[in-house]
Amino acid sequence: MSKYLLNKFLYTVDRDPDLVERYREDPSGTVTWWESTMANTILNCHTGESSTWLTFSPPERDALTSHDYVRLFELGAHPFLTLTLFIAMFERDYPEPLAFQKEYGRRLSHFSLPYPDIST
């Protein structure tokens, strides 16, 4: 299990307007592309260098591919990263302000303290 890589996916997609739209429209294709070409990029490093060992576990890949933010919470993805990216993708589909955010909270209502560990 790699909470770090889950977070890295959310972080790199969230900061790129084109990737936000691409992930919204084609989650499966975006996750497959990202894992095969981007997952091992070292973000704060010379270009041309990369890691060799980063892959998603099957549940992580499934959660990202299905836009399943409840499952991402359960897997320990950083809640701020998940929330920010999912607001960017889906708030627009809800007519009332904060309606998406409130539904997001309701869908997590079966979680009680302590929440899943987000340490990386």
Added chain:
Amino acid sequence: MATLAAVIASTHHPFYYRASTAPPEERPPFADAWVAKILAFRETLTRARPDVLVMVGSDHFHQLWLDNMPQFLVGKAPFYDANFYNEEREFGLPRMTLRGNEDLSAHILRGGLDEGFDLAFSNELRIDHSVTCPIITLRPQADLPIVPIYTNIFAPPLPQPWRFVELGRAIRRLVESWPSDLRVAVIGTGHLSLELGGPRQFGPHGPDPEFDRRAVEWIATGDIERALSEVSLDSLWNPGNATHGFMDFMLMMGVAGDGAKADHVDTLDLFHTMEAYFTWYPEGVPA
């Protein structure tokens, strides 16, 4: 030596800019009351006649990332660009550029290291809404040079709460030992109880109003001892999963000093979170 002209602590609410600048027909019903409180708060900084601002905040996974995560970081640069695409997107925050004061940055870095804080530094730092929100509320003309100080309240493992208090005490000593005639305000923002990306988010008020009530009391009375006895890295999950941002308030209590009663205290119970505003004048209330 420099004068510590004011110590200011507050929440940072990224929605304030949009709420206060929207056309009348789009302004939320609470906007006018919020603006009135902010204008009173802003006056507490204006009255202190600061020349330089030390700004304590926390990067929200913007420039700082999990492959290289500092616990405490001091910016040392002539300029700081500010705000990021996703803050523009979600909060409507404007792009900004602030000047830096490299001499004070260097003094805090050298003195902090010599006092036992292994501070990270950055010579090219783009700052985010944890610093720009208080610029917008307290000094919207953004005309004063700053020294940004980032803390990690976001990506565990985090430093202990007492360490935030100790760093705040050290920042005060370092500002007061800076060989300069300038007047320095130290401004830090954090959170009271807050939930982001969890089941208690975006409720009608903050997730734990009782914690908020006690926290405001600790801050307003400078009761560092009580805050430290009631708060731990584990306990801070209980009021809300983003409540570790309260440790930036604890840092500011360290700057203000043990038992220092705030000269200005105000709160605003908003949806989602309680806003709180505190100002101390170490040299006495300005005339």
